[in-house]
Every structure is written in C-alpha cells, then in structure tokens.
Amino acid sequence: MALMSASNTDTPPAAADLPREGGARPRRPRRPIGRSSGSRPRTSRWVEASMVLPALVVFVGLLVVPVGYAVYYSFTDYNGFPTQTPEIVGFDNYVRLFESADVRGSMVVTAIVAVAGSMVINAAALGLALLLWRTTRFTAFARVVMFYPHVLSLIVVGFLWSAILGPQGAVNSLLESVGSSPLPFLSDETWALATLILVIAWAQFGVQLLIYLAGLQAVPAELLEASRMDGANRWQTFRHVTWPALAPSVTVALITSMISLIKTYDVVVSLTGGGPAGSTKTFAYQILAVEFPKRQVGLASAEAVVLILVAAILAFGVLALRRRHDQGVQE
Amino acid sequence: MSALRALTGRRSLTGERRTPAWYAAVTALCLFMLVPMYLLVVNAFKDQRDIVSRPFSLSPGQFTLEHLVAAWNNPDFDIAFGYAVTIGLVICVNIVSIGVCAPAAYVIARSPRPVFGAALLFFISGMFIPTQVILVPVIFVLRALGLMSTFPGLVLFMASATVPFTIFVFTGFIRMLPASLDEAAAIDGAGPYRTLWTIILPLMKPIVATVFILNTLSVWNDFASPQLILGPGSGLYTVTTGVYASVGEYSADYTQVFPTLLLAVLPILVIFVLTQRWVMSGLAAGAVKG
Numbered sequence: 001m002a003l004m005s006a007s008n009t010d011t012p013p014a015a016a017d018l019p020r021e022g023g024a025r026p027r028r029p030r031r032p033i034g035r036s037s038g039s040r041p042r043t044s045r046w047v048e049a050s051m052v053l054p055a056l057v058v059f060v061g062l063l064v065v066p067v068g069y070a071v072y073y074s075f076t077d078y079n080g081f082p083t084q085t086p087e088i089v090g091f092d093n094y095v096r097l098f099e100s101a102d103v104r105g106s107m108v109v110t111a112i113v114a115v116a117g118s119m120v121i122n123a124a125a126l127g128l129a130l131l132l133w134r135t136t137r138f139t140a141f142a143r144v145v146m147f148y149p150h151v152l153s154l155i156v157v158g159f160l161w162s163a164i165l166g167p168q169g170a171v172n173s174l175l176e177s178v179g180s181s182p183l184p185f186l187s188d189e190t191w192a193l194a195t196l197i198l199v200i201a202w203a204q205f206g207v208q209l210l211i212y213l214a215g216l217q218a219v220p221a222e223l224l225e226a227s228r229m230d231g232a233n234r235w236q237t238f239r240h241v242t243w244p245a246l247a248p249s250v251t252v253a254l255i256t257s258m259i260s261l262i263k264t265y266d267v268v269v270s271l272t273g274g275g276p277a278g279s280t281k282t283f284a285y286q287i288l289a290v291e292f293p294k295r296q297v298g299l300a301s302a303e304a305v306v307l308i309l310v311a312a313i314l315a316f317g318v319l320a321l322r323r324r325h326d327q328g329v330q331e
Numbered sequence: 332m333s334a335l336r337a338l339t340g341r342r343s344l345t346g347e348r349r350t351p352a353w354y355a356a357v358t359a360l361c362l363f364m365l366v367p368m369y370l371l372v373v374n375a376f377k378d379q380r381d382i383v384s385r386p387f388s389l390s391p392g393q394f395t396l397e398h399l400v401a402a403w404n405n406p407d408f409d410i411a412f413g414y415a416v417t418i419g420l421v422i423c424v425n426i427v428s429i430g431v432c433a434p435a436a437y438v439i440a441r442s443p444r445p446v447f448g449a450a451l452l453f454f455i456s457g458m459f460i461p462t463q464v465i466l467v468p469v470i471f472v473l474r475a476l477g478l479m480s481t482f483p484g485l486v487l488f489m490a491s492a493t494v495p496f497t498i499f500v501f502t503g504f505i506r507m508l509p510a511s512l513d514e515a516a517a518i519d520g521a522g523p524y525r526t527l528w529t530i531i532l533p534l535m536k537p538i539v540a541t542v543f544i545l546n547t548l549s550v551w552n553d554f555a556s557p558q559l560i561l562g563p564g565s566g567l568y569t570v571t572t573g574v575y576a577s578v579g580e581y582s583a584d585y586t587q588v589f590p591t592l593l594l595a596v597l598p599i600l601v602i603f604v605l606t607q608r609w610v611m612s613g614l615a616a617g618a619v620k621g
Contacts, residue, residue: 043500043523048438051523052450055435055494058427062469062491063457069468080471130358144607145361148368151603153552153594155571159578163374170370170386202364210615235412246419250433263461266554270385270575284464288555292467304464 021045051074065306073301093302104302105278106286113197113264113282118257120201121208124174125253126246128205130238143213147206158270162186165195189279192272196280200267204260208253216242216245259311265289283307374585375399375593382585402590405501406570408577410594417569420486420557421550425543428497429488433535433543436501441513452501462488463555470559479567491557493546504538505531533590544613551599570595581593 009232074093075084099105128146128165132139149157164170165185185195219242227237265284268274274281274289281290283303374382376394403410435454439447470479478484508531516526530560532539554571561567568576574595581587603610 043438045444045521048442048444048447051434051438051448051527054431055454055498056450058431058487058491059454059457059494062472062488063460063462063465063494064470066465066468067460069471070465073468082474097586128360131353131360138354140342142357143360144604145364147611148600148603149364149609151548151551151599153554153571153574155554155575156596159574159582159588160371161341161591162582163585163592164367164370165583168583168585169381170374170382173383173386202367207614210611214615236551259461263463265463266552266571269554270579284461284555287464288466288559290560297467300467303483304467305460307464308459311459311461 028261070301072303073297074305076298078297078301079295081295086298090299092296094306096299097302097306102278102290106281106283109193109279109281110262110264110283112193113200114258114261117197117261117264118201118254120197121205121257122250122253124201125205125208126212126250128209129216131211132213132244133216143209146209149203150206152203154200154203154266155270157199158267158272161199162197162271185200185274186272189276192276193278196271198270199271200261200264203267204257208257211244211249211256213255214248218249219245255291255315261319262307262311262314348437371593371596372397374589377586378587379586380501382589389423391542398586399590399594402587402594405577405591408573408591409522410570410573410591413568413570413573413595414598415565417551419488420540420569421547423482423486424489424493424550425546427486428493428546429539429542431490432494432497432501433532433539434524434527436498437505437523437531438512439498440502441510454495454498458499462492466555466559471603473560479560480562482561482567485557485560488560489550489553492556493542493549496545499541501535502541504535508534536540540609541616544610548610570599583618588589 003217037107073086075088075090077089077092078084078086132142132146152160162169166172167182169185171185175182184191187190223241224237227241232240250263263284264282265288268280268282269289272280274285284307287300287303287307290298291303370386373389374386376396376399378393378395379400381388435450439451439454461490473479473488475486478487512530513526514535516530517611521529552571553569556574557567557569557572558575560568561572574591578588578591
C-alpha cells in the first residue's frame, strides 16, 4: 500500500516522455515507506470519489463503452437495426477485412498518406522552423502566415483546393493561358493521392512547426556559439548541436502527425470523395462513408478496432523507442 | 540574450546572416501559403465565367456582390445559424470538459490513495483512441440514452473525447503547485471543493487557457462527429456540416463555392488574427495532443 502510494506520486509513464522542459527533470525523491501522506488531513474517500466520478462517467460512457461495443460488434453480423439481435460470427469480419481488395486498398492508401504525409509535414515544419528560428517582427508575421490554414477546417480546405486544382480550376486555367496542357491533379489516380497528401501537409504542418520552434528553444546557445568558434560549418553545427537537442521534438512531431494522418477523413470527403477509382479512399473514409451507410456495422467495427490498435501501437511503440534512445544517450 | 545578440551583431544564434536571399525565401513561402486565400477572396466577387477564365485577376471594377449576398441568403445553409451552433458547441464542450476534469485531476494529483494513480493511467490510455472511427458505436450508445441527433448528445461526446488529454495536463500542472497551499486551506477549514475553487483553479489559468484553445480548435474543425451525431433530422448544423451540405452538391458552381467558403472562414480568421499570439503559444504548450 505504502509502496504503491509512493509510485502514485511519480510522473505517469507518458509524462516522462514529453519534452516539456527539453531536458531530463530531476525525479522527486520517493517518500519513505510507512508514511503515506505526511501530516495532511485526509479527505474522505467519498468526497474524493465524488470529484472524480463526473469525469469517469463521461469518459467511460462515451469513449470506453463505445470502444467495447466496437470490439463486441466486430465479432458479430450486426446491421444496426435495433430489431436485429447481433449474432456472433467469430473472426469472420476480420477475415473479410483482409480478404476484401477494397478494404486492403484503403489500408494501403492510409499507410501511404500517414508515412509520406508525416515526412512532408515534418520536413516542411523543420525547415521552416530553422528559417524562422529567431523571433523578430517579420518572423512572427511569417509564423502566423504559416499557421493560419490550421484554423480552417479540413472540410473547407478540401473544397477550396478542389476549386483551385479541379479541371476548370485556377491552376489549370493559368496553365492553359500560357499554352500548356492541364494537369490531372484530381482526376488521375497517382496525381490525386499526391495532391491529397500535399493539401493535408499545407493545412496541417503548423502544429509541427510550433513543436519544432519550441524545441529550438532547448538548443543551448553556448554550444552553438562554441561550435561556431571552433569553425564548424552550418551543416556540422546542425548535425552535432541542433539535431541532438531537437530529437525529443522530432519524436513528438512524428507521432502527432502520424496519429492525426491515420484518421484522415474530412479532407477526403471534400477534396476527392475517395476517387478517382478509390485511389484516395482512406481507412476512416471506408468506415464512415462506405461501410456504415451500407449498415455493415460488424465490418465497420472490425475496421475501427484495427485502426485503434494501430494508433495505440504507433503511440506506445514510438514512445518506447524514444525512451530506449534516451537511456542509450545517458549511459 | 539581448547582450548576446548585441555581441553577435546582425548574426543570429545559428550563425547565419539575415541575407536578402533569406528574406526572399521567407517572403516567397509566405506568398505560397497565402495564394489560396487570395483566390478565395477575389473569386468570391466574380462571375462564373470570370472565375474560370481569369481566376487570378484582380479587377475591382468588375466585382459583384451578387453571389456573396446569395450565399448569405442561402435557404439551405444559414451561415449565421451555423456559427451560432458551432459557438454554442465550443462553449458547452469547454464548460463540460473543464468542469468535470478539474476536480478529477485535483483528486488524482493530490490524493495518496493508489486507486487514483490507476485512474490516471486509465484516463491516459484513452488519449490515443481515434475518436472519429468509434462514431458508429457512439451512435448506438447515444441512441440508447435518447441523446442521438441532439445538441447535448454531441456536446457530451465531444467533451468525452477531450477528457483524457485534459486530465493528463491538469494533473501534471496541479502536481507542480506546492501542496502546502492545500494544507493551509485545509487547516483553515476549507473542504476540497472549496480549496479547488478558491485556491487551485485561479492558479491553473495558464493550463486552462491551453486546454480551452485546443478544445476550441478541435470542436470548431470537427466534421465527422456533427455529421453523424446531429444528422439531417435534427435541423441543427455546424459551420463544417453546413458548408458540406451547401457546397458538396454544387462544387462545379464556383459562384456558390467561393462566396460560401469565404463567409465560412472569414470570422474564424479574424478571430485567429486578433488572438494569434495567445492561440499559438497555447498550442505550442499543448502541441503533444496532435
């Protein structure tokens, strides 16, 4: 009991990984075993429970229970009608999910969007953070300009870009006026996927830019100064001073961008509608716009479970990698 | 810092100079980011033929307000109503989220009972649930509660999606506040609710502001939840679902697309520009959410 209460005061596992202060934080000394809460008068457990309960009810009722239902429905043939009693069909939905070329295609699209998108987003964000490192009035203005698409909802961003890049859109009309042939931004399968990724990157890299700008604050100025004195060129300074100090930010920026990219849905709805020929149909789009309207609740739930697992593996896997990396650095 | 800058003159800490090439590059990138916004603004005032043939042209003489007025008076999508619903959602979700999370985080941060340590892990584990993909089972839960297609149902779901992150950062913040504050209050006879309200909450302003900004942006931009939970039967729509309903079918008619999109983004852009310092520093503080 005393031991457990001591571990209770430690930072939670995830918290230790977040680059709050940029560096390692000294751990709080553990309380001596046997003295649980010092001299502080104890609050009644009922009062404490009453303070936690509302959050617990909201969280469990609308997040945990639905996840539980998703797991349950994923093993049934439920079609969503209240009159139908779901019948257990074992792993049928999961088998169907991996056998269907349609669903497999949407998984591939999502993987491409997540990997390529996070590469583009992080490259753009890191590059711009380095360009806009120092705070002046001009860079402050530039940061706002880089960030503003983030406050436009993706549904608006998708419609806007489809009006710009469509067959009759602004870019193609410009190309025509200079005598070149129009480009199939949204009508060719490969082009459409690339367009989707770049539009998402345009709209979403602002958060990662902020993460890198915050991370750059942790780069020790003395080291930069010293490396310059020692005659290091710009690349050497970046490679040996800036990059190591940025490592935690890179991890966080990569996780956050990937986790948000595997959920890509809105922008597909407004930019491409999943087309042409399903080439931009993401997994979330498959769940919400294809399976659910067809009332294939069992299949949609199996897909939701797969996506939740992937998100969890991604988050915890990358966090674990970083922890190992940090320990390796310390030893 | 300023002394260092004085020593290094025009050179920044990275050692690079603010050369004309640097200014040119940053300016070009800014222009690239702003091109879509420019097209959105100028084309909202043009005719279809003008948009298609000369989308980049800026000729105020030929501007017409006709299509903007038509978009504003669109019977299918009352933009003011969409804004009212969305702002209502933002306010209610923030009240519910912060209202339920502050007391929970306070107990988790301060109570020595191990069960609350477990509760924190339980809450945190919800942080990585991609909320829009569980919308299908959420619909069944809301239906069972009689809250499907209602405003409170949507508020509750959106608030629940914010609970894990909010409790996580609130708990971390309260743990950094000295426990002697609570002890002094307790000795003076204040119960935990009172201590939270009069002592802890006022000190939590910065973290509450961060959470408020993050919640606001995610509620504002959410499309999937209002689309599926409110549905067409409720008669309610947000800015995002309203834009989808009115632009989605007519996306080839640019005289409808551009004015509608412009009206939909203008207020939020104005709000953003006025509050950008606050929004961006708040987001940087909480950027771990993604």
